[in-house]
Each structure stands twice: as structure tokens, then as C-alpha cells.
Amino acid sequence: MRNGQVMFCLIFILLILCGLAANPCASENFLEKGIAEYKAENFEEALEILIKAREQEPRSPEAAYYLGLTYKQVGNYKETVMQFRDAIHLTPSVKDAYTELIEVLYAMDRLKEAMDWVERAEKEGIKPANISFLKGLILLKQGKTKGAIDAFNKAKEVDPGLAQPSDFQIAMAHAKEKRFAEAKESLKAVISMDPASEVASFAREYEKAFVKTLETYSAWRFTAGVAYQYSDNVVLKPSSAIPGVLITGENDSSVITTFKIDYSPLLSGPWFFSGQFNFYANTYFSIKTYNLISPTITLMPGYNFQNGAVTLPLSYNYTWLHEREYQSVATVKPTLNIAITPDHIGQLSMGYARRDMLQRPLTEDENRDGNIYLLAAGYVHPFLKGRGVFSLRYEFSRDVTQGKNWDNIGNRFIPSLLVPMIDKVNFTISGDILLQDYTHVHSAFHVKRRDRTYSGSTGVIWEILKGLNLNLSYSHTTTDSNIDIYAYKRNVYTAGIEYTF
Numbered sequence: 396m397r398n399g400q401v402m403f404c405l406i407f408i409l410l411i412l413c414g415l416a417a418n419p420c421a422s423e424n425f426l427e428k429g430i431a432e433y434k435a436e437n438f439e440e441a442l443e444i445l446i447k448a449r450e451q452e453p454r455s456p457e458a459a460y461y462l463g464l465t466y467k468q469v470g471n472y473k474e475t476v477m478q479f480r481d482a483i484h485l486t487p488s489v490k491d492a493y494t495e496l497i498e499v500l501y502a503m504d505r506l507k508e509a510m511d512w513v514e515r516a517e518k519e520g521i522k523p524a525n526i527s528f529l530k531g532l533i534l535l536k537q538g539k540t541k542g543a544i545d546a547f548n549k550a551k552e553v554d555p556g557l558a559q560p561s562d563f564q565i566a567m568a569h570a571k572e573k574r575f576a577e578a579k580e581s582l583k584a585v586i587s588m589d590p591a592s593e594v595a596s597f598a599r600e601y602e603k604a605f606v607k608t609l610e611t612y613s614a615w616r617f618t619a620g621v622a623y624q625y626s627d628n629v630v631l632k633p634s635s636a637i638p639g640v641l642i643t644g645e646n647d648s649s650v651i652t653t654f655k656i657d658y659s660p661l662l663s664g665p666w667f668f669s670g671q672f673n674f675y676a677n678t679y680f681s682i683k684t685y686n687l688i689s690p691t692i693t694l695m696p697g698y699n700f701q702n703g704a705v706t707l708p709l710s711y712n713y714t715w716l717h718e719r720e721y722q723s724v725a726t727v728k729p730t731l732n733i734a735i736t737p738d739h740i741g742q743l744s745m746g747y748a749r750r751d752m753l754q755r756p757l758t759e760d761e762n763r764d765g766n767i768y769l770l771a772a773g774y775v776h777p778f779l780k781g782r783g784v785f786s787l788r789y790e791f792s793r794d795v796t797q798g799k800n801w802d803n804i805g806n807r808f809i810p811s812l813l814v815p816m817i818d819k820v821n822f823t824i825s826g827d828i829l830l831q832d833y834t835h836v837h838s839a840f841h842v843k844r845r846d847r848t849y850s851g852s853t854g855v856i857w858e859i860l861k862g863l864n865l866n867l868s869y870s871h872t873t874t875d876s877n878i879d880i881y882a883y884k885r886n887v888y889t890a891g892i893e894y895t896f
Contacts, residue, residue, distance in 0.1 A: 397417075401455075406499065407413070408846065416425040417783075418740065423513050424451065425447045426445070426448040426451075426455065426457065427578075429444035429458075429461060429462075429465075430445075430461050432444060432871045433464060433465055433468075437593035438469055439619075442465045442466070445465055445559070448461075448462070449462055451523070455485070456481070456482045456483075456485035456486065456487060456488060456489045456594070457482075457518070459478045459481035459482040459485060459489075460478070460479070460482035460489040460491070460492050462478045463476075463477075463478030463479040463482060463697065464483075464494075464495065466478060467495070467499060472499050472502065472503050472624075473875070476496065476499055476503075476523040479495050480496065483496070490522070493512060493515070493516040493521050493522070493526070494522055494525050494526065494529065495523075495672065497509050497512050497516070497529045499528065500512065501533055504536075506533050506537055509529075510693070513529060513530045514611070516617040516666060519888070523549075523642075523732070524550050524551075524554030524556075524558075525550075525554075527546050527547075527550040527553065528546070528550040528560070528561060529566075530546040531543045531544070531545075531546035531547040531550065531564055532607070534546060534562065535564065535568055535571070536701070537699035537701050538700055539788060540569075540571055540572050541608050543564070543568050544565050544569075546566050547562075547564050547565050547568070548561070548565070559585055559592065559595070560593050562581050562588070563594055564583075565581045566578040566579075566582045566585065569581060571717045572663050572664050572665070573661055573662060573663050574663045581692065582599075583810065585598040586598050586616060587765070598827070602672070608817075609891075612657055614658055615656070615658055616656075616657040616659075616895060617655070617656055617657075617895070617896055618653070618654070618895045619654050619655075619893070619894055620651075620652070620653040620891055620892065620893035621650065621651070621652050621891055622651040622653075622866065622891020622892070623648065623650060623651075623889070623891065624648065624649045624650075624677070624713035624887060624889045625646075625647075625648045625887070625888045625889075626646065626648075626649070626886070627645070627649060627885065628645050628884065628885040629646065629647045629679065629685050629884070630645045630685065631818055631883045632645040632883060633879055633880050633881070633883055634882045634883050634884055641784075647679045647682045648679070649677050649678055649679040650673070650677075650678050651676070651677050651678075652672070652674075652675075652678075653675055653676075653893070654673075654674040655671065655672065655674070656671065656672040657669065657670075658670040658802075660673070665698050665699040666695075666696070666697070667696075667697045667698075668695070669694075669695045670692075670693065670694050671692070671693045671694070671695075672690070672691075673691045673767045674690045675687070675689045675693075676688045676689070683716045683717060685716070685717070687714065687715070688714070688715040689712060689713070689714040689715070690713060691711065692710065692711050693708060693709070693710040694710075695707065695708045695709070698707035698845050701733075702730050702733060702734045703734060704731075704732045705729070705730070705731055706729070706730045706732070707727050708726075708730065708887075709726070710725070710726045710727075711723070711724070711726075712725075713724075714723045716761060718752035718882075719753075719754065720754070721753055721754060722750060722752050722763075723750075723751055723753065724749070724751075725748065725749045726746060726747070728744050728746030728747075728769065729744060729745060729746070730746070731743045731744070738776060738777055739775075740773060740776070741773070742771070742773035742774070742788070743771070743773075744771045744773075745770050745771070746767075746769035746770075746771075747767070747801060748766070748767040749766055749767075749768065750763065750765055751764050752764050756798060758838070760798045760799050760800045760839075761798050761800055762796065762797040762798030762801075763796050763797075763798060763801045764797045764798075765794060765796035765797055765801070766794075766795045767792060767794050767795070768795070769789070769790060770790070770795040771788060771789065771790040772785045772788070773786060773787065774786055774788075774895065779815060781816045783812075783813055783814050783815055784811075784813045785811070785812050785813075786809075786810070786811050786812075787808075787809070787811075788807075788808070788810075789807065789808055789809075790805075790807040790809070791804075791806055792805040792806075792807065793805075799838065800835070800837050800838055801833070802833060802835055803831045803832060803833040803844075804831070804832050804834065805830065805831045805832075806829075807827070807828065807829045807830070808826075808828045809825070809826065809827050809828075809887070810825065811823070811824070811825035812824050812825070816855075819857065819858040820856070821854065821855070822853075822855055823854045823855075824849070824851075824853045824854075824856075825848075825852050825853075826851045826852075827850040827851070828848070828849055828850075829847075829848040829850075829871070830846075830847055830848075831844055831845070833845065833846075837878065842878065844876065845875045845876065845877045846874055846875070847874070847876070848872065848873070848875075849871075849872070849873045849875075850870065850871065850872045851870065851871055852868060852870035852871075853869055854866060854867055854868030854869070855868075862894055862895045862896055863892065863893075863894050864893045864894075864895075865888070865890075865891075866890070866891045866892070867889070867890050868888070868890075869886070869889075870877075870886070870887045871885070871886050871887075
């Protein structure tokens with residue numbers, strides 16, 4: 396019996412050894428091998444081995460942590476987040492996984508989630524200096540510059556070794572708030588700590604940029620222009636002949652003069668402001684009754700926030716026609732701009748305008764005094780590093796006039812494109828489709844008027860010298876209407892120069 400037991404044990408041991416020989420990897424320590432490959436920067440090999448380590452030891456926080464580090468190196472952030480979470484939740488928790496997880500979430504722009512983990516790490520007392528530094532980065536990306544500066548200051552107080560990168564980020568926060576003088580002082584501190592470091596090298600470049608900005612920035616800018624224009628239909632002669640009405644001499648040349656004043660003070664913080672005075676005059680050679688003078692004043696306060704801005708443009712325009720008061724228009728148009736990505740910007744706006752015609756109408760039904768209500772949505776796509784721009788805008792309008800002949804609903808579509816052709820030469824093309832449906836039966840023509848206006852323009856802008864541009868353009872307009880007197884076609888050719896100083 397004893398000999399039988401001995402024989403059984405020998406057979407059992409032999410079977411185990413045979414099994415190990417048949418599957419030599421079963422006894423290998425995948426975790427140790429994976430860590431060794433990771434530290435040797437053989438990340439693809441480490442990834443394959445550490446996946447097996449997790450399968451072999453699913454409750455190992457260390458296996459989850461190193462697998463997360465490896466996924467991070469190969470750029471698989473989704474898997475990285477999952478592994479670091481496991482490394483924190485398994486027992487014993489890997490404390491270093493907190494900072495790694497926060498860094499990855501920050502890189503993925505999952506800022507709210509990253510801040511949640513910052514708060515957990517703060518409660519656990521994990522690496523206070525590093526966590527505070529990461530908190531500052533998150534807050535800065537969220538546009539909360541004051542909180543970011545406080546976090547960076549705390550980081551360098553807890554760990555003086557973080558003073559240089561913290562001061563660099565503090566400088567970036569000041570720059571974001573347009574406090575360039577404070578940013579410059581922070582950069583000087585960065586340089587003085589370790590002049591030979593890479594961070595100090597970056598700081599020197601930024602400091603030069605800030606100094607140049609402060610030296611060259613001017614709140615005021617002036618633009619003057621003069622242009623020659625030819626129109627083949629100044630008086631908007633109808634496309635179809637009107638019985639009993641003969642219109643001749645509709646084409647003419649003119650001189651356009653413009654003058655613009657822009658004011659944009661350099662404000663600190665998220666608030667900004669700009670103001671503009673724009674003078675426009677069009678003087679015809681022959682058809683003097685269409686001479687136009689039209690100044691406009693625009694004030695635009697605004698507020699920047701993360702990935703966007705809100706503006707409140709206020710404008711007032713006053714127009715003289717043939718040296719007689721013609722109309723005034725006051726407009727307010729709150730606008731929201733949101734950067735979906737840096738190269739894709741959405742716009743939403745609503746507006747109200749009050750129009751007063753300053754000449755007595757022929758009949759009360761022709762009175763165009765009224766209120767205009769606007770809703771608009773737009774899309775802007777800068778490309779070629781901002782040198783080119785594509786935009787598309789839709790606008791709904793409700794024009795409520797005192798005279799029933801001009802009361803209408805409008806739908807407008809405006810695409811435009813600016814493309815750089817060669818150095819200092821840009822090509823532009825734009826369109827404008829306006830669909831107007833009038834709400835009342837016309838008092839003279841006894842039908843509801845319906846207009847369809849199609850416009851297109853193209854041009855070239857050439858910067859001859861710094862601030863001096865040559866502008867060439869051509870535009871065509873066709874208006875179709877169910878009332879012939881309002882249907883017309885027009886071609887306009889313009890050549891001019893403009894100087895900004």
C-alpha cells in the first residue's frame with residue numbers, strides 16, 4: 396500500500412512537470428517582464444506582455460498601473476483611463492495613478508472629470524504640489540485665470556522644485572488676461588531661476604513677444620480710401636419695359652471716399668471693447684440725385700469665456716441722399732460666438748433695428764418707417780493657419796413697417812470665401828440670396844409682392860506696401876419680382892486703394 400502511494404505521488408509530480416514543459420509560459424511572471432520592457436522603452440512588447448499580466452492577475456493594481464502607463468505611451472488614451480481607474484480602485488491603491496489619470500483626462504479635454512479626480516486626490520492628500528499644479532492647468536484651460544494663478548502659487552509654495560514651471564504658467568495666465576506687464580515679470584522670474592533650462596528658453600521668447608506687443612500696440616487705427624466705381628444701372632431701371640415709362644441714362648461712374656476710425660483699448664481680464672466710426676460717400680459724375688453720404692458709429696462691448704465670446708454691437712447710421720436727409724437706422728444685435736474646435740466656429744445672434752425715413756412718402760402705404768427683428772446663425776472656418784476663411788450665414792428678418800406696401804418677411808443666405816493666392820494677394824468671392832415675401836396686397840398693383848434677389852461678388856486684395864492695399868472687385872445683382880417695376884439687374888466694377896495707419 397505504501398509503495399502504491401509513493402508510485403502515485405511520483406506519477407502526479409511527473410504529470411505536473413510534463414504540463415509545465417508543454418506550456419513553459421504558465422510559470423512566467425508576466426508583470427515583471429512587462430515592467431522591464433516598459434522601463435527599456437520597448438512599449439509595443441511591454442503592451443503585449445502586460446495585457447497577459449492583467450489576465451493572469453486581474454486583481455493586481457500594479458499590473459493595471461503599468462498597463463495604463465504603456466497605453467499612454469502608445470496613445471490609446473481610452474484604455475489608459477480605464478487602467479488607471481482600476482489601479483486606484485484595486486487594493487492596495489496605486490497613488491501615482493491619480494496624477495497620471497488627471498494628466499490624461501486633461502489632454503483629452505475632459506476637464507470636468509479631471510477636476511473631479513483633483514478633488515479626490517486633494518481629500519486623500521496625494522502629492523499636494525503636483526495635484527495643485529495640475530489643478531492650475533485645468534483651471535487655465537477653463538478660462539478661470541484667477542483660480543489657476545492661486546493653484547500655481549500653492550504648487551510652488553509646497554514644492555520649490557515646481558517654482559519655475561509654475562511661474563511660467565502664471566505668466567501664461569496673465570497673458571490670457573492681457574496683463575502683459577505682469578506676464579513679463581513672471582517670465583523674468585522663470586529665467587532667473589535657471590537661465591540654462593528649456594523652460595527659461597521658452598520664457599525668453601515669450602518675453603520678447605510681450606515686449607513687442609506692448610511697444611507696437613496702439614488702441615487707435617485709421618483707414619482712408621478712395622475708389623473709382625462704374626455701375627450700369629444706378630437708378631435700378633426695371634428689367635422689363637414699363638408701359639408709358641421711358642428710363643434712359645441709367646449707367647454712370649462715381650468716386651467713393653471712405654474714412655474709418657477704430658478704437659480697441661487693451662483691457663485686462665475677459666472683458667473687451669471696440670468702437671468704430673465709418674464714413675462712406677459715393678459721388679456720381681452725372682446722376683447727382685443718387686449721391687450718397689452715410690456715416691456709421693458702432694460700439695461693441697464683449698466678454699470672453701472658454702471657447703467663445705459674447706458681444707453686444709450697438710450701431711447708428713445716418714444717410715443723406717442728394718444732400719438731403721434720407722434715413723436713420725439704430726441697431727442692437729447681441730451675438731454669441733462658440734469655437735467648436737479652433738478651426739470651426741459657430742455664431743448665433745438676434746437683433747432689433749429701428750428705421751426712420753426722413754423724407755415724406757408719396758402715400759401712407761409707402762411709409763417705410765418701422766421696426767426690424769432679426770435672428771441669425773453662422774459658421775466660420777478659418778484654414779491655412781488663419782490666412783483663409785470660409786463662412787456661411789443665415790438670417791431671418793421681420794420688417795414691420797407703417798406703410799403696408801413694405802411690410803415683409805425675409806430669409807437670407809450669405810456664403811463667402813477668402814483664399815490667399817500668392818504672398819500678399821488674397822482672392823475673395825461671396826454670394827447673397829435674399830428671399831422676401833410681403834405680407835399685404837400692394838395698394839397700387841393689387842397683388843402680394845414677392846422678391847428674389849441674387850447677388851454675387853468677386854475681388855482681389857493686394858497689399859502693395861505695409862498698410863497700403865489695392866482693391867479690385869466686380870459684383871452682379873439680379874432681382875426677380877412678381878411686380879415688374881421692382882425687378883432689375885445691375886453690374887458694378889470697382890478699383891481703389893486703401894491705407895491703414
